[in-house]
Amino acid sequence: xxxxxxxxxxxxxxxxxxxxxxxxxxxxxxxxxxxxxxxxxxxxxxxxxxxxxxxxxxxxxxxxxxxxxxxxxxxxxxxxxxxxxxxxxxxxxxxxxxxxxxxxxxxxxxxxxxxxxxxxxxxxxxxxxxxxxxxxxxxxxx
Amino acid sequence: xxxxxxxxxxxxxxxxxxxxxxxxxxxxxxxxxxxxxxxxxxxxxxxxxxxxxxxxxxxxxxxxxxxxxxxxxxxxxxxxxxxxxxxxxxxxxxxxxxxx
Numbered sequence: 001x002x003x004x005x006x007x008x009x010x011x012x013x014x015x016x017x018x019x020x021x022x023x024x025x026x027x028x029x030x031x032x033x034x035x036x037x038x039x040x041x042x043x044x045x046x047x048x049x050x051x052x053x054x055x056x057x058x059x060x061x062x063x064x065x066x067x068x069x070x071x072x073x074x075x076x077x078x079x080x081x082x083x084x085x086x087x088x089x090x091x092x093x094x095x096x097x098x099x100x101x102x103x104x105x106x107x108x109x110x111x112x113x114x115x116x117x118x119x120x121x122x123x124x125x126x127x128x129x130x131x132x133x134x135x136x137x138x139x140x141x142x
Numbered sequence: 143x144x145x146x147x148x149x150x151x152x153x154x155x156x157x158x159x160x161x162x163x164x165x166x167x168x169x170x171x172x173x174x175x176x177x178x179x180x181x182x183x184x185x186x187x188x189x190x191x192x193x194x195x196x197x198x199x200x201x202x203x204x205x206x207x208x209x210x211x212x213x214x215x216x217x218x219x220x221x222x223x224x225x226x227x228x229x230x231x232x233x234x235x236x237x238x239x240x241x242x
Contacts (some may be wrong), residue, residue: 003197012200020207027211028218085153087188106154106189127151134150138185 007103008051008139009089018054022047037117044104044118052096090140098133105130145175153182 002017006015025046033042091099097119104115105126115127151157152165169175228237 023207107193
């Protein structure tokens with residue numbers, strides 16, 4: 001949950017808040033989990049929704065194109081690598097739905113069926129979002 | 143779907159045999175498409191590097207979340223009790239106190 005929030009939001013503080021909010025929503029909505037999807041998928045859906053909402057809410061305070069500097073911590077050392085930093089920076093410029101599809105498919109390694117369930121869209125749409133997101137990322141990184 | 147649209151999925155190894163054959167045939171005839179494929183392959187290397195990165199949960203986060211969930215559960219229980227005990231007045235009190 002935390003990792004997905006971090007990948008959407010890009011900094012530790014926001015990711016912690018989003019993960020906390022996602023867990024609280026999960027607790028409050030536990031009765032609505034009907035077992036039609038995997039529990040992991042259901043939780044990821046909450047994490048993605050909370051993170052994207054949080055990102056939209058904070059857009060004004062974070063200039064487009066500037067991936068927030070990672071807070072000090074073990075993960076910041078890893079994200080400091082030039083390649084990852086460029087990737088995450090470019091990822092922020094991808095449309096939120098397309099970004100979510102890439103995070104779930106290419107970074108979390110979920111099959112398209114679960115990506116689609118997490119994003120509450122048909123599988124074909126999830127594939128299309130990932131494809132368009134990859135194309136945008138490729139353009140940004142070329 | 144056009145060949146250009148199939149190339150990212152080809153680079154990701156997501157195509158059927160039939161679709162892969164189509165792409166490979168087109169790649170054999172087009173240096174531009176081969177260059178396009180090379181760019182996607184570089185992108186997938188970056189994505190796989192990022193995917194492999196360890197990302198530890200910050201110290202104290204699990205405990206903080208557990209406390210918050212327990213607090214919400216406690217407040218939820220109080221809210222329910224007040225509502226049940228005092229009916230409409232209870233709901234008004236809960237609303238007034240900002241617990242709902």
